[in-house]
Amino acid sequence: MLSCVLNAKRSRSGRIANHYFLDPFGCAKNQVDAESMMAALNEAGWQTSECAEADYIIINSCAFIESAKRESINAVLNYHRQYPYKKIVLAGCLAQRYKHELEKILPEATILFGTGNPEQIVTALGAGAPSHIDKGNRPLLSSLGSAYVKITEGCNNHCSFCAIPLIRGKLCSRPIDDIVSECQTLLERGIYELCLVGQDTASFGMDRGKQELPILLEKIATLPHKFWLRLLYLHPDHIPDSLFLYYREEPRFLPYFDIPLQHASGTMLDSMNRHGTSTSYIQLIEKIRTQVPNAVIRSTFLVGFPGETERDFRTLLRFQKTVSLDWLGCFCYSREEGTPAYCLSHHVPKQLALKRKQMLEEKQVAITVSHLDQLIGTTVAVLIEREIDKGIYIGRTYGQAPEVDGFTIVHSIVPLACGSVSHGIVQSREKYNLHVYSNGGK
Ligand code: SF4
Numbered sequence: 353m354l355s356c357v358l359n360a361k362r363s364r365s366g367r368i369a370n371h372y373f374l375d376p377f378g379c380a381k382n383q384v385d386a387e388s389m390m391a392a393l394n395e396a397g398w399q400t401s402e403c404a405e406a407d408y409i410i411i412n413s414c415a416f417i418e419s420a421k422r423e424s425i426n427a428v429l430n431y432h433r434q435y436p437y438k439k440i441v442l443a444g445c446l447a448q449r450y451k452h453e454l455e456k457i458l459p460e461a462t463i464l465f466g467t468g469n470p471e472q473i474v475t476a477l478g479a480g481a482p483s484h485i486d487k488g489n490r491p492l493l494s495s496l497g498s499a500y501v502k503i504t505e506g507c508n509n510h511c512s513f514c515a516i517p518l519i520r521g522k523l524c525s526r527p528i529d530d531i532v533s534e535c536q537t538l539l540e541r542g543i544y545e546l547c548l549v550g551q552d553t554a555s556f557g558m559d560r561g562k563q564e565l566p567i568l569l570e571k572i573a574t575l576p577h578k579f580w581l582r583l584l585y586l587h588p589d590h591i592p593d594s595l596f597l598y599y600r601e602e603p604r605f606l607p608y609f610d611i612p613l614q615h616a617s618g619t620m621l622d623s624m625n626r627h628g629t630s631t632s633y634i635q636l637i638e639k640i641r642t643q644v645p646n647a648v649i650r651s652t653f654l655v656g657f658p659g660e661t662e663r664d665f666r667t668l669l670r671f672q673k674t675v676s677l678d679w680l681g682c683f684c685y686s687r688e689e690g691t692p693a694y695c696l697s698h699h700v701p702k703q704l705a706l707k708r709k710q711m712l713e714e715k716q717v718a719i720t721v722s723h724l725d726q727l728i729g730t731t732v733a734v735l736i737e738r739e740i741d742k743g744i745y746i747g748r749t750y751g752q753a754p755e756v757d758g759f760t761i762v763h764s765i766v767p768l769a770c771g772s773v774s775h776g777i778v779q780s781r782e783k784y785n786l787h788v789y790s791n792g793g794k
Pocket of ligand 1: 507508509510511514515516517551552587
């Protein structure tokens with residue numbers, strides 16, 4: 353007994369170093385928190401391990417909508433059932449939002465650790481005081497060659513259906529120099545694609561009194577490396593006109609725009625506390641397509657919001673046809689306590705909401721594939737993620753964001769370096785995925 357203890361690796365604080373297993377849930381912002389937790393624990397001398405060898409199982413949870421909450425709670429129950437003697441840490445949004453309730457109803461979670469300062473997990477797990485972590489050197493959970501860079505925390509938009517401001521608080525933009533230094537470190541360690549994320553990246557700096565996204569892009573453009581910069585989660589109401597200038601002049605900035613619009617019916621947008629209209633959104637999309645050649649646009653919509661009539665939904669379908677987006681995601685409304693919409697009446701039956709979601713997604717198939725088919729015969733750059741078979745690789749073009757859009761299968765006669773970009777000719781399409789033939793050309 354004594355010998356195994358003596359051999360145990362000791363952390364900086366002289367405590368017995370532990371092994372942990374982290375299971376990440378939720379969005380890209382939550383993933384960055386998970387990576388920061390891992391960096392802090394590793395810095396404290398702890399080690400990641402497979403679940404069975406771990407002393408602590410950390411679930412970085414999501415609490416955005418009902419299904420996400422259920423998924424995180426089931427993860428706690430499953431791990432506890434499988435490993436009843438291990439310590440289960442419920443971290444992230446669910447722990448932040450429901451700490452008091454969960455302390456009573458979820459004893460399976462040994463430790464509840466909210467959001468706001470992921471590095472503090474070291475203290476929460478009794479591993480001493482957290483030391484400053486270099487975000488650019490943190491472990492990455494993204495595919496090879498890609499990393500998320502969180503530029504803001506929280507949100508001031510208060511969309512009436514959304515619980516995120518309740519969980520993540522007010523908008524807080526990171527210092528520009530911090531972000532640029534993180535980007536530089538990531539690029540120096542070989543990352544090629546930097547995905548800037550936040551609840552609403554378009555509002556970057558507005559908590560400091562002015563819109564600073566163009567300034568941030570200008571600073572990032574001073575970095576001497578070859579890279580791809582992708583902007584995600586742009587709220588349509590806050591996109592500065594000057595943004596597009598950078599896209600015309602800086603080829604490293606991917607002409608990919610992820611702009612969650614949520615709806616197109618004026619009644620619905622008002623009720624969601626969103627200030628656009630289908631006309632202003634059409635104008636925004638036309639402006640992007642006019643000012644940024646080869647722009648690829650993704651959006652997300654919410655159906656089944658209280659009061660949504662057949663007429664509102666028809667407005668959304670017409671809008672979908674008119675704007676012909678490259679990529680579209682759709683959620684059904686989830687009634688979230690504490691949000692302004694929670695008390696609204698005229699609930700849309702779940703089945704009808706699901707039917708509307710399905711119809712919107714089905715109609716998008718033809719639109720998305722028509723955009724993809726225009727690429728056949730063209731030469732594209734592909735960020736190679738991994739080899740799936742001899743000479744066959746999976747990757748993404750600039751028009752394919754991580755995890756949400758299709759991907760590209762590259763057939764190459766020469767070995768390709770994962771995590772770097774290769775060029776090839778688009779030969780065909782298979783649903784949302786492209787088939788590219790490459791001779792290894794950079
Ligand atoms: S922009 Fe709206 S939907 Fe997005 S995080 Fe903020 S409040 Fe939520």
